[in-house]
Amino acid sequence: MTTPTSPRPQPALRGQNDSAAPEPSRSRSAYTWGQTFARMWQIMRAIRFRLLAGFLCAAAGSVFALMIPQVLQRLINGALADAATATPPNATPSAATSPTTAVLQAVGLVVVLGVLEAVLVYMRRVFAVTPATEVERTMRLTLFHRLLHLPTAFHDEWGSGQLLSRSMSDLGQVRRWLAFALIMLMSDLVTIVVGITLMVRQSAALALVFLAAAVPVVVMSYFFARRYHELARASQDRSGDLATTVEESVEGIRVLKAFGQGDHALRGFSRQADKLRDVEVAKATTGGLFDLMLIVIPELALGMALFIGLHQVAGGAMTVGALAAWFTTAAMVSMPVRMIGQLFAMTVNTKTALDRQWEVLDAPLTVTDPPSPVPAPWFSIDEDGRAAPAPRAAAPVTVEFHDVRFRYPDAPDHMPDVLRGVDLRVEPGETLAIVGVVGSGKTTMLDLVPRLYDVTAGRVTVDGVDVRDLSLADLRRTCAMTFEDATLFSFSVRDNVLLGAPAGLQRPGLPGDGLLRRALDTADAQEFVSTLPRGVDTEIGEEGLSLSGGQRQRLALARAIAARPQVLLLDDPLSALDTRTEERVSDRLRTALRGTTTIIVAHRPSTVDLADRVALLDDGRIAGVGTHREMMAASARYRSVIADLEQAESPQPSEPGEAAR
Numbered sequence: 030m031t032t033p034t035s036p037r038p039q040p041a042l043r044g045q046n047d048s049a050a051p052e053p054s055r056s057r058s059a060y061t062w063g064q065t066f067a068r069m070w071q072i073m074r075a076i077r078f079r080l081l082a083g084f085l086c087a088a089a090g091s092v093f094a095l096m097i098p099q100v101l102q103r104l105i106n107g108a109l110a111d112a113a114t115a116t117p118p119n120a121t122p123s124a125a126t127s128p129t130t131a132v133l134q135a136v137g138l139v140v141v142l143g144v145l146e147a148v149l150v151y152m153r154r155v156f157a158v159t160p161a162t163e164v165e166r167t168m169r170l171t172l173f174h175r176l177l178h179l180p181t182a183f184h185d186e187w188g189s190g191q192l193l194s195r196s197m198s199d200l201g202q203v204r205r206w207l208a209f210a211l212i213m214l215m216s217d218l219v220t221i222v223v224g225i226t227l228m229v230r231q232s233a234a235l236a237l238v239f240l241a242a243a244v245p246v247v248v249m250s251y252f253f254a255r256r257y258h259e260l261a262r263a264s265q266d267r268s269g270d271l272a273t274t275v276e277e278s279v280e281g282i283r284v285l286k287a288f289g290q291g292d293h294a295l296r297g298f299s300r301q302a303d304k305l306r307d308v309e310v311a312k313a314t315t316g317g318l319f320d321l322m323l324i325v326i327p328e329l330a331l332g333m334a335l336f337i338g339l340h341q342v343a344g345g346a347m348t349v350g351a352l353a354a355w356f357t358t359a360a361m362v363s364m365p366v367r368m369i370g371q372l373f374a375m376t377v378n379t380k381t382a383l384d385r386q387w388e389v390l391d392a393p394l395t396v397t398d399p400p401s402p403v404p405a406p407w408f409s410i411d412e413d414g415r416a417a418p419a420p421r422a423a424a425p426v427t428v429e430f431h432d433v434r435f436r437y438p439d440a441p442d443h444m445p446d447v448l449r450g451v452d453l454r455v456e457p458g459e460t461l462a463i464v465g466v467v468g469s470g471k472t473t474m475l476d477l478v479p480r481l482y483d484v485t486a487g488r489v490t491v492d493g494v495d496v497r498d499l500s501l502a503d504l505r506r507t508c509a510m511t512f513e514d515a516t517l518f519s520f521s522v523r524d525n526v527l528l529g530a531p532a533g534l535q536r537p538g539l540p541g542d543g544l545l546r547r548a549l550d551t552a553d554a555q556e557f558v559s560t561l562p563r564g565v566d567t568e569i570g571e572e573g574l575s576l577s578g579g580q581r582q583r584l585a586l587a588r589a590i591a592a593r594p595q596v597l598l599l600d601d602p603l604s605a606l607d608t609r610t611e612e613r614v615s616d617r618l619r620t621a622l623r624g625t626t627t628i629i630v631a632h633r634p635s636t637v638d639l640a641d642r643v644a645l646l647d648d649g650r651i652a653g654v655g656t657h658r659e660m661m662a663a664s665a666r667y668r669s670v671i672a673d674l675e676q677a678e679s680p681q682p683s684e685p686g687e688a689a690r
């Protein structure tokens with residue numbers, strides 16, 4: 030089992046030092062060929078009969094094609110030889126022995142064999158393509174399912190392009206291999222075995238010459254496979270890195286433009302593209318050389334066989350028909366031998382693609398359901414003892430941090446733990462603000478409640494229940510969160526806002542419409558949403574990019590409110606709003622938050638006003654808790670942090686409405 034060890038690839042923007050930038054060096058897969066394909070077989074089992082039918086069609090097609098030289102041999106040695114030796118030029122041959130009839134029969138047979146081969150090739154496709162596409166779909170769903178369940182730490186470590194290329198191009202490669210290369214590989218082997226058997230029957234000596242050529246081919250195949258596998262891996266990894274760069278650059282296109290970094294980004298991108306091109310060229314050259322050998326060596330063997338064969342015919346040890354049939358068969362066997370190079374290369378690419386799948390599928394699920402989840406006491410419990418979807422009416426919960434330590438898995442060794450013994454109790458229904466200097470671990474604290482990360486030591490509890498003892502579904506229904514970066518999806522406004530709303534309230538016309546209106550109203554989003562072309566049914570662009578930062582932030586806030594959580598976690602929720610909008614939203618939030626236990630990360634003194642109490646996070650611990658007034662009076666450190674926040678607060682846009690894009 031392997032996991033990537035490299036950091037996220039360098040994006041183009043960071044490409045200024047690209048020449049010196051570390052090359053992503055993911056650890057090589059430790060899967061053997063046997064392991065990779067035994068695992069693939071488990072997935073292919075469901076389609077094995079259809080694949081077998083495809084293979085039988087392909088093999089039968091090849092055998093029919095191999096029959097054609099046999100027809101030729103009979104024709105040359107039989108009717109044509111008789112006609113040449115026994116029939117006087119002006120004699121009228123009988124219908125039974127007429128060479129014309131024999132030729133017509135032979136041509137008819139060749140046509141029938143050819144048509145049969147064509148029909149069988151078509152049937153091979155019919156049998157193979159649909160199941161291969163099904164396997165591709167199943168594998169894609171499995172991968173996506175895994176990605177959704179892998180811990181946040183996994184996504185910190187892996188570039189999005191790497192995951193994109195694994196779920197798109199790698200799986201396309203697997204489909205092509207299943208639908209074509211695998212079946213052709215097997216049917217080519219059948220062609221080679223049947224063809225060589227026929228060649229041995231026609232002339233063992235000539236067949237021996239042909240077979241002798243197989244020795245260097247096998248030796249070369251071994252070295253080719255090793256080298257090609259390395260190059261295929263490098264190529265697939267580099268195209269994943271390139272996809273990450275494209276994705277990051279497109280996402281950050283405004284930053285690149287605003288900072289005039291377009292050319293710079295292009296240079297970084299071009300260096301990455303050059304590296305991919307170099308690998309692709311090396312791959313094509315290696316494959317080309319192998320193909321060359323696969324053509325040259327059998328051709329040399331055929332040349333030598335022709336020389337020996339002509340001697341045998343001259344000496345009467347072989348008929349002309351047998352020699353002609355031998356060569357036609359040898360030519361037909363040479364074709365799959367040549368094809369095998371390409372099919373082998375496709376198989377190597379597929380092994381690499383599969384290994385890249387297994388790496389993701391084998392990445393450990395570290396944040397999982399406990400073996401016996403505790404039913405969340407704040408949900409009403411149904412007759413079967415399961416937590417019912419609707420939360421019990423107004424029952425605010427406590428949230429507590431007990432001696433919590435936390436360290437990011439990818440943190441450098443010299444860095445101390447982010448949290449080093451955090452103790453904090455948030456009372457039921459209370460709104461508590463966390464204040465601290467930049468990078469002190471405020472967001473990290475929020476992340477630990479819904480288990481986006483698990484504590485390294487200590488406990489986080491909700492109403493006394495360790496969050497790790499709850500099922501993830503219950504825990505995530507209990508909490509709703511807004512993030513500093515307000516991510517929206519390419520859905521309608523309604524679907525974005527009701528994303529986490531209780532099940533059953535997410536379709537138009539249901540009571541969810543009231544919930545939607547209230548959530549939009551609280552986040553002061555109702556007015557701008559009503560100006561959108563289709564109101565709440567307006568599809569918003571990819572990641573909501575067609576909205577301003579302030580609009581996106583308000584929709585994200587509405588989404589958290591509409592989830593009707595017991596615990597609301599707000600990471601600097603008003604940062605993109607202008608002063609007047611912030612005041613309006615703050616007023617409405619104060620009412621909406623009543624009865625909901627809320628932790629709010631405050632980067633601005635005005636956000637602190639929303640809170641009943643404030644906790645100062647300093648040096649990895651809670652250095653004090655109290656009302657803002659108490660903290661101002663009691664803690665010099667708090668005063669200094671607040672002073673820094675006031676100073677850092679940037680000038681607000683003067684226009685009412687929202688912050689500029």
Ligand SMILES: Nc1ncnc2c1ncn2[C@@H]1O[C@H](COP(=O)(O)OP(=O)(O)OP(=O)(O)O)[C@@H](O)[C@H]1O
Binds near residue numbers: 185439474
């Ligand atoms: N995924 C991660 N992997 C490694 N280190 C991280 C990760 N996320 C955050 N950190 C580090 O952990 C520390 C705390 O980060 P966190 O985002 O919790 O701070 P914060 O107080 O919320 O900062 P800010 O005020 O800027 O929002 C920082 O030093 C940060 O660099």
